Amino acid sequence: xxxxxxxxxxxxxxxxxxxxxxxxxxxxxxxxxxxxxxxxxxxxxxxxxxxxxxxxxxxxxxxxxxxxxxxxxxxxxxxxxxxxxxxxxxxxxxxxxxxxxxxxxxxxxxxxxxxxxxxxxxxxxxxxxxxxxxxxxxxxxxxxxxxxxxxxxxxxxxxxxxxxxxxxxxxxxxxxxxxxxxxxxxxxxxxxxxxxxxxxxxxxxxxxxxxxxxxxxxxxxxxxxxxxxxxxxxxxxxxxxxxxxxxxxxxxxxxxxxxxxxxxxxxxxxxxxxxxxx
Numbered sequence: 001x002x003x004x005x006x007x008x009x010x011x012x013x014x015x016x017x018x019x020x021x022x023x024x025x026x027x028x029x030x031x032x033x034x035x036x037x038x039x040x041x042x043x044x045x046x047x048x049x050x051x052x053x054x055x056x057x058x059x060x061x062x063x064x065x066x067x068x069x070x071x072x073x074x075x076x077x078x079x080x081x082x083x084x085x086x087x088x089x090x091x092x093x094x095x096x097x098x099x100x101x102x103x104x105x106x107x108x109x110x111x112x113x114x115x116x117x118x119x120x121x122x123x124x125x126x127x128x129x130x131x132x133x134x135x136x137x138x139x140x141x142x143x144x145x146x147x148x149x150x151x152x153x154x155x156x157x158x159x160x161x162x163x164x165x166x167x168x169x170x171x172x173x174x175x176x177x178x179x180x181x182x183x184x185x186x187x188x189x190x191x192x193x194x195x196x197x198x199x200x201x202x203x204x205x206x207x208x209x210x211x212x213x214x215x216x217x218x219x220x221x222x223x224x225x226x227x228x229x230x231x232x233x234x235x236x237x238x239x240x241x242x243x244x245x246x247x248x249x250x251x252x253x254x255x256x257x258x259x260x261x262x263x264x265x266x267x268x269x270x271x272x273x274x275x276x277x278x
Contacts, residue, residue, distance in 0.1 A: 171197040
Protein backbone atom coordinates (compact mmCIF):
# COMPACT_ATOMS: atom_id res chain seq x y z
CA UNK A 1 0.00 0.00 0.00
CA UNK A 2 1.34 3.42 -0.94
CA UNK A 3 -0.06 5.49 1.95
CA UNK A 4 -0.24 2.86 4.69
CA UNK A 5 2.49 0.96 6.52
CA UNK A 6 1.83 -2.25 8.40
CA UNK A 7 3.27 -2.77 11.86
CA UNK A 8 5.40 -5.63 10.53
CA UNK A 9 6.96 -3.33 7.93
CA UNK A 10 7.48 -0.62 10.52
CA UNK A 11 9.26 -3.01 12.88
CA UNK A 12 11.75 -3.76 10.09
CA UNK A 13 12.80 -0.11 9.82
CA UNK A 14 12.15 1.26 13.31
CA UNK A 15 15.86 1.57 14.07
CA UNK A 16 16.66 3.46 10.89
CA UNK A 17 17.38 7.18 11.02
CA UNK A 18 15.82 8.17 7.69
CA UNK A 19 12.31 8.69 9.05
CA UNK A 20 10.48 10.68 11.72
CA UNK A 21 7.60 9.22 13.74
CA UNK A 22 4.69 11.51 14.64
CA UNK A 23 1.99 10.79 17.24
CA UNK A 24 -1.23 12.75 16.61
CA UNK A 25 -3.79 11.05 18.83
CA UNK A 26 -6.82 13.16 19.73
CA UNK A 27 -10.32 13.10 21.15
CA UNK A 28 -12.90 15.70 20.09
CA UNK A 29 -14.46 15.62 23.56
CA UNK A 30 -11.16 16.04 25.42
CA UNK A 31 -8.62 18.49 23.98
CA UNK A 32 -5.92 17.34 26.42
CA UNK A 33 -6.36 13.64 25.61
CA UNK A 34 -3.66 13.41 22.96
CA UNK A 35 -0.96 15.13 24.95
CA UNK A 36 -1.79 13.13 28.08
CA UNK A 37 -1.90 9.86 26.15
CA UNK A 38 1.50 10.65 24.63
CA UNK A 39 3.06 11.26 28.06
CA UNK A 40 1.49 8.10 29.47
CA UNK A 41 2.94 5.94 26.72
CA UNK A 42 4.07 6.32 23.12
CA UNK A 43 6.18 4.46 20.59
CA UNK A 44 9.83 5.16 21.26
CA UNK A 45 11.15 8.13 19.32
CA UNK A 46 7.74 9.52 18.47
CA UNK A 47 7.08 13.26 18.53
CA UNK A 48 3.69 14.60 19.51
CA UNK A 49 1.58 16.73 17.16
CA UNK A 50 -1.48 18.49 18.59
CA UNK A 51 -4.51 18.46 16.29
CA UNK A 52 -6.22 21.42 17.93
CA UNK A 53 -3.24 23.78 17.98
CA UNK A 54 -0.99 22.60 15.14
CA UNK A 55 -3.34 21.04 12.60
CA UNK A 56 -6.13 23.58 13.08
CA UNK A 57 -6.25 27.32 12.53
CA UNK A 58 -8.14 29.98 14.45
CA UNK A 59 -11.87 29.31 14.57
CA UNK A 60 -13.87 32.22 13.15
CA UNK A 61 -17.42 32.89 11.91
CA UNK A 62 -16.68 30.90 8.76
CA UNK A 63 -14.18 28.15 8.04
CA UNK A 64 -15.62 25.39 10.17
CA UNK A 65 -14.77 23.87 13.54
CA UNK A 66 -11.29 22.81 12.40
CA UNK A 67 -10.15 25.34 9.79
CA UNK A 68 -6.84 24.70 8.13
CA UNK A 69 -3.83 26.11 9.94
CA UNK A 70 -1.77 28.88 8.42
CA UNK A 71 0.39 26.83 6.06
CA UNK A 72 3.53 28.85 6.69
CA UNK A 73 3.13 28.27 10.43
CA UNK A 74 2.36 24.60 9.87
CA UNK A 75 5.52 24.19 7.78
CA UNK A 76 7.66 25.92 10.39
CA UNK A 77 6.12 23.85 13.21
CA UNK A 78 6.77 20.58 11.38
CA UNK A 79 10.32 21.65 10.58
CA UNK A 80 10.86 22.21 14.31
CA UNK A 81 9.91 18.56 14.77
CA UNK A 82 12.76 17.57 12.43
CA UNK A 83 10.58 17.13 9.35
CA UNK A 84 12.31 18.21 6.16
CA UNK A 85 11.92 17.52 2.44
CA UNK A 86 14.02 14.38 2.43
CA UNK A 87 13.04 12.56 5.59
CA UNK A 88 10.21 10.03 5.47
CA UNK A 89 7.32 10.67 7.85
CA UNK A 90 5.31 7.94 9.57
CA UNK A 91 2.18 9.01 11.42
CA UNK A 92 0.07 7.16 13.94
CA UNK A 93 -3.01 7.76 16.06
CA UNK A 94 -5.20 5.43 18.12
CA UNK A 95 -5.95 3.33 15.06
CA UNK A 96 -9.01 4.81 13.37
CA UNK A 97 -6.68 6.87 11.13
CA UNK A 98 -8.80 10.05 11.36
CA UNK A 99 -6.20 12.38 12.88
CA UNK A 100 -3.38 10.57 11.08
CA UNK A 101 -5.15 11.15 7.77
CA UNK A 102 -5.60 14.86 8.55
CA UNK A 103 -1.86 15.21 9.12
CA UNK A 104 -1.10 13.04 6.07
CA UNK A 105 -3.33 15.28 3.97
CA UNK A 106 -1.74 18.50 5.25
CA UNK A 107 1.68 17.20 4.30
CA UNK A 108 0.37 16.30 0.85
CA UNK A 109 -1.21 19.74 0.60
CA UNK A 110 2.15 21.46 1.15
CA UNK A 111 3.75 19.18 -1.42
CA UNK A 112 5.43 16.53 0.73
CA UNK A 113 4.76 13.03 -0.62
CA UNK A 114 7.01 10.69 1.38
CA UNK A 115 4.45 10.37 4.17
CA UNK A 116 2.86 7.18 5.51
CA UNK A 117 0.28 6.19 8.09
CA UNK A 118 0.86 3.32 10.52
CA UNK A 119 -2.09 1.02 9.92
CA UNK A 120 -4.08 0.26 13.09
CA UNK A 121 -2.02 2.91 14.89
CA UNK A 122 -0.71 2.46 18.39
CA UNK A 123 -3.46 -0.10 18.98
CA UNK A 124 -1.53 -2.65 16.91
CA UNK A 125 1.60 -1.84 18.91
CA UNK A 126 -0.20 -2.34 22.22
CA UNK A 127 -1.92 -5.51 21.02
CA UNK A 128 1.51 -7.11 20.62
CA UNK A 129 2.59 -5.91 24.05
CA UNK A 130 5.48 -3.96 22.56
CA UNK A 131 7.23 -1.54 24.94
CA UNK A 132 6.02 2.02 25.35
CA UNK A 133 8.07 5.06 26.29
CA UNK A 134 6.71 7.43 28.95
CA UNK A 135 7.11 11.19 29.24
CA UNK A 136 9.17 12.99 26.67
CA UNK A 137 9.09 16.42 25.09
CA UNK A 138 6.47 17.14 22.48
CA UNK A 139 8.87 19.26 20.39
CA UNK A 140 12.55 18.67 19.65
CA UNK A 141 15.25 20.82 18.11
CA UNK A 142 14.69 22.30 14.68
CA UNK A 143 15.70 20.24 11.67
CA UNK A 144 18.86 21.17 9.81
CA UNK A 145 17.04 20.48 6.54
CA UNK A 146 14.41 22.58 4.80
CA UNK A 147 10.73 21.77 4.60
CA UNK A 148 9.40 23.40 1.45
CA UNK A 149 5.97 24.88 0.97
CA UNK A 150 4.62 23.95 -2.46
CA UNK A 151 0.84 24.16 -2.13
CA UNK A 152 -1.19 21.67 -4.16
CA UNK A 153 -4.42 23.43 -5.03
CA UNK A 154 -5.65 20.31 -6.82
CA UNK A 155 -6.46 18.49 -3.55
CA UNK A 156 -8.26 21.28 -1.68
CA UNK A 157 -11.36 23.38 -2.18
CA UNK A 158 -13.29 26.00 -0.25
CA UNK A 159 -16.98 26.79 0.13
CA UNK A 160 -17.13 28.96 -2.98
CA UNK A 161 -15.75 26.16 -5.12
CA UNK A 162 -18.36 23.77 -3.73
CA UNK A 163 -21.16 26.27 -4.45
CA UNK A 164 -19.89 26.87 -7.97
CA UNK A 165 -19.72 23.15 -8.70
CA UNK A 166 -22.82 21.75 -7.00
CA UNK A 167 -24.18 20.51 -10.32
CA UNK A 168 -20.83 19.40 -11.73
CA UNK A 169 -18.73 17.76 -9.03
CA UNK A 170 -19.35 14.44 -7.29
CA UNK A 171 -19.66 15.32 -3.60
CA UNK A 172 -18.93 12.74 -0.91
CA UNK A 173 -20.21 13.17 2.64
CA UNK A 174 -18.03 11.07 4.96
CA UNK A 175 -20.23 11.38 8.04
CA UNK A 176 -22.36 8.57 9.44
CA UNK A 177 -25.66 7.90 7.69
CA UNK A 178 -27.98 9.41 10.30
CA UNK A 179 -26.03 12.67 10.33
CA UNK A 180 -26.08 12.77 6.54
CA UNK A 181 -29.86 12.28 6.60
CA UNK A 182 -30.29 14.91 9.28
CA UNK A 183 -31.85 12.49 11.75
CA UNK A 184 -29.26 13.42 14.36
CA UNK A 185 -26.67 16.16 14.73
CA UNK A 186 -24.57 15.78 17.87
CA UNK A 187 -22.02 18.48 17.04
CA UNK A 188 -23.12 21.14 14.59
CA UNK A 189 -25.94 23.70 14.74
CA UNK A 190 -27.81 22.47 11.67
CA UNK A 191 -28.60 18.98 10.44
CA UNK A 192 -28.75 17.56 6.94
CA UNK A 193 -26.37 17.50 3.99
CA UNK A 194 -25.15 19.48 1.01
CA UNK A 195 -27.50 19.11 -1.98
CA UNK A 196 -26.38 16.31 -4.29
CA UNK A 197 -23.89 14.83 -1.83
CA UNK A 198 -23.64 11.05 -1.58
CA UNK A 199 -22.97 9.29 1.69
CA UNK A 200 -19.78 7.21 1.99
CA UNK A 201 -19.26 6.78 5.73
CA UNK A 202 -15.53 6.83 6.39
CA UNK A 203 -15.64 3.93 8.84
CA UNK A 204 -17.04 1.65 6.12
CA UNK A 205 -13.48 1.51 4.77
CA UNK A 206 -12.42 -0.59 7.77
CA UNK A 207 -12.96 -3.97 9.33
CA UNK A 208 -12.66 -2.69 12.89
CA UNK A 209 -9.24 -0.96 12.72
CA UNK A 210 -7.95 -2.84 9.67
CA UNK A 211 -8.29 -1.14 6.29
CA UNK A 212 -10.27 -3.35 3.92
CA UNK A 213 -8.40 -5.01 1.03
CA UNK A 214 -8.06 -2.89 -2.10
CA UNK A 215 -10.56 -4.95 -4.07
CA UNK A 216 -13.23 -4.31 -1.42
CA UNK A 217 -12.40 -0.61 -1.37
CA UNK A 218 -12.68 -0.46 -5.15
CA UNK A 219 -16.10 -2.06 -4.89
CA UNK A 220 -17.22 0.50 -2.28
CA UNK A 221 -16.17 3.36 -4.55
CA UNK A 222 -17.07 1.65 -7.80
CA UNK A 223 -17.72 4.12 -10.61
CA UNK A 224 -15.87 7.01 -8.99
CA UNK A 225 -12.77 6.34 -11.07
CA UNK A 226 -14.74 7.84 -13.97
CA UNK A 227 -15.52 11.09 -12.14
CA UNK A 228 -13.43 14.10 -13.12
CA UNK A 229 -14.05 16.19 -10.01
CA UNK A 230 -14.62 14.60 -6.58
CA UNK A 231 -15.11 16.68 -3.42
CA UNK A 232 -14.97 15.02 0.00
CA UNK A 233 -16.23 16.58 3.21
CA UNK A 234 -17.21 15.52 6.72
CA UNK A 235 -18.13 17.57 9.77
CA UNK A 236 -15.00 19.69 10.06
CA UNK A 237 -12.34 18.30 7.71
CA UNK A 238 -10.89 15.52 9.89
CA UNK A 239 -12.55 12.22 8.99
CA UNK A 240 -13.09 13.42 5.43
CA UNK A 241 -9.32 13.30 5.04
CA UNK A 242 -9.51 9.57 5.78
CA UNK A 243 -11.77 9.11 2.75
CA UNK A 244 -9.40 11.20 0.61
CA UNK A 245 -6.50 9.02 1.74
CA UNK A 246 -8.38 5.80 0.97
CA UNK A 247 -9.44 7.10 -2.45
CA UNK A 248 -5.83 7.97 -3.19
CA UNK A 249 -4.85 4.48 -2.08
CA UNK A 250 -6.98 2.99 -4.88
CA UNK A 251 -5.95 5.54 -7.47
CA UNK A 252 -8.86 7.99 -7.29
CA UNK A 253 -8.08 11.67 -6.93
CA UNK A 254 -10.26 13.85 -4.71
CA UNK A 255 -10.35 17.30 -3.16
CA UNK A 256 -10.98 17.89 0.54
CA UNK A 257 -13.48 20.61 1.35
CA UNK A 258 -11.51 21.94 4.28
CA UNK A 259 -14.27 23.62 6.25
CA UNK A 260 -16.75 20.83 5.51
CA UNK A 261 -20.30 20.77 6.89
CA UNK A 262 -19.55 23.07 9.82
CA UNK A 263 -18.38 25.71 7.34
CA UNK A 264 -21.23 25.13 4.88
CA UNK A 265 -23.91 25.78 7.49
CA UNK A 266 -22.21 28.98 8.68
CA UNK A 267 -23.64 30.66 5.57
CA UNK A 268 -27.39 31.16 5.99
CA UNK A 269 -27.95 31.25 2.24
CA UNK A 270 -26.42 27.81 1.60
CA UNK A 271 -29.06 25.17 0.79
CA UNK A 272 -29.49 22.10 3.00
CA UNK A 273 -31.19 18.79 2.29
CA UNK A 274 -32.75 16.68 5.06
CA UNK A 275 -33.51 13.05 4.27
CA UNK A 276 -32.69 11.01 1.19
CA UNK A 277 -31.96 12.70 -2.13
CA UNK A 278 -34.78 12.41 -4.67
